[in-house]
Amino acid sequence: MFEMISRRALMGQFGAAGLLTLSGCSGQQGSAKGAINIATAAGSFNMTIAALMKQQGFMESLGLHPNAIAVSDGAKILASVVSGSVDIAPLSGFSQIFPAIERGAQVRILSAATLTPMLALFSGKPGVRTLKDLEGKNVGSGAMGSLVHQLTVTLLRKYGIDVSTIRFINLGSNTDVFKGVMAGTVDAGLGPASYVPDAEIYKVHALEHGDMSVELPDFTYQAGWTSTHAIATKRDELVRTLAAYATLFRFLGQPEAKEAFLKARRSVFPSAPEREHESEWAFLQKTKPLAKDLIISPERVEYMQKINVEFKAQKEVLPYDRVVDTSIAEAALKLLDKT
Structure with missing residues (x-):
């Protein structure tokens, strides 16, 4: 749930x-x-x-x-x-x-x-590097069923992640979610996929298989x-x-x-x-x-x-x-x- x-x-x-x-x-x-x-x-x-x-x-x-x-x-x-x-x-x-x-x-x-999608999953936590690492963690999201929430869950399900163990935190739009990732409010969340090459500027890193422009082309x-x-x-x-x-x-x-x-x-x-x-x-x-x-x-x-x-x-x-x-x-x- x-x-x-x-x-x-x-x-x-x-x-x-x-x-x-x-x-x-x-x-x-x-x-x-x-x-x-x-x-x-x-x-x-x-x-x-x-x-x-x-x-x-x-x-x-x-x-x-x-x-x-x-x-x-x-x-x-x-x-x-x-x-x-x-x-x-x-x-x-x-x-x-x-x-x-x-x-x-x-x-x-x-x-x-x-x-x-023009988004990717990011984290500012050193121990969160893969989608699997998100199990049991707090992940920034939008409201239940929102585009941000639906994208995140769809990607996680693609890789067999047990989403029932994840605590989704409603932060609002993807812009707000990324602010939460940078602030450390959540363990991971979406941000612009264009940030992936230079993620270190924001003191975060992209998760493996987290680029939705690549992973969710349909x-x-x-x-x-x-x-x-x-x-x-x-x-x-x-x-x-x-x-x-x-x-x-x-x-x-x-x-x-x-x-x-x-x-x-x-x-x-x-x-x-x-x-x-x-x-x-x-x-x-x-x-x-x-x-x-x-x-x-x-x-x-x-x-x-x-x-x-x-x-x-x-x-x-x-x-x-x-x-x-x-x-x-x-x-x-x-x-x-x-x-």
């Missing part, structure tokens, strides 16, 4: 990511022409992506007026999408979507975003999703939003995007060492994790649902057409072909 400890109990010393306005457009009315309310999962990479999107003006070039927030809890994003206060979550974990649809929620996956890390109401009432804005993200994803696949990426990341993390910025760029170029063609395959959707079934988060694998609407992504790609 997994034991989750309140984030409040252990993370008082860390600032919660909460809701962070990134676009500077928080006063924008959702009903205005081209206005789009966007929520993404909080995390260092997504914060950089948001800064880069604004810096390059990709959304504005498509006639959009984005109001973007970063949210530390995937359940809160889902609630915001269902309520209509958020129009689209274009860059967020999505395992919670399937059980929500199973229970009758009118939400749909629109696109793939990050095809592989685990789609983030997707784009929305409500059926938004599909019906804000279709044009959704199409242009996905077109902007596809433009950004393709831009990041080009070597000439390096300086723009580094500028955006420095603006978000001005005190981070230059090696960290460079490592993040090198990781992106090596792994190519972004879904520049947007479409999420039936195989990837089925894989994610099977994990949910194993976690008892949903009863059965749902048909692809019941959970995915590819028409928005297809229209976005056609729009890009015209521009």
Whole structure:
């Protein structure tokens, strides 16, 4: 039985990511022409992506007026999408979507975003070097069933680790978890996979077989999703939003995007060492994790649902057409072909 400890109990010393306005457009009315309310999962990479999107003006070039927030809890994003206060979550974990649809929620996956996890398991404890060493230890995580928790358990199960012996500590987002690892609050936890080559900077080390970008290639890390109401009432804005993200994803696949990426990341993390910025760029170029063609395959959707079934988060694998609407992504790609 997994034991989750309140984030409040252990993370008082860390600032919660909460809701962070990134676009500077928080006063924008959702009903205005081209206005789009966007929520993404909080995390260092997504914060950089948001800064880069604004810096390059990709959304504005498509006639959009984005109001973007970063949210530390995937359940809160889902609630915001269902309520209509958020129009689209274009860059967020999505395992919670399937059980929500199973229970009758009118939400749909629109696109793939990050095809592989961009995280790895780290520890600052000298005696914790392998996944096996985590048995009986405290491991930083998110809430039960969250993306951070699900990724960690999926990797451990792959290598036959007895997760029933592990005490999972709810610290929040992967950014908060990594802070806990550095502080020694937990014995291990997730952090950016781009930190693996230079982990000693943070006085931690990567665990053997802990790089999820290598170990879990079929685990789609983030997707784009929305409500059926938004599909019906804000279709044009959704199409242009996905077109902007596809433009950004393709831009990041080009070597000439390096300086723009580094500028955006420095603006978000001005005190981070230059090696960290460079490592993040090198990781992106090596792994190519972004879904520049947007479409999420039936195989990837089925894989994610099977994990949910194993976690008892949903009863059965749902048909692809019941959970995915590819028409928005297809229209976005056609729009890009015209521009």
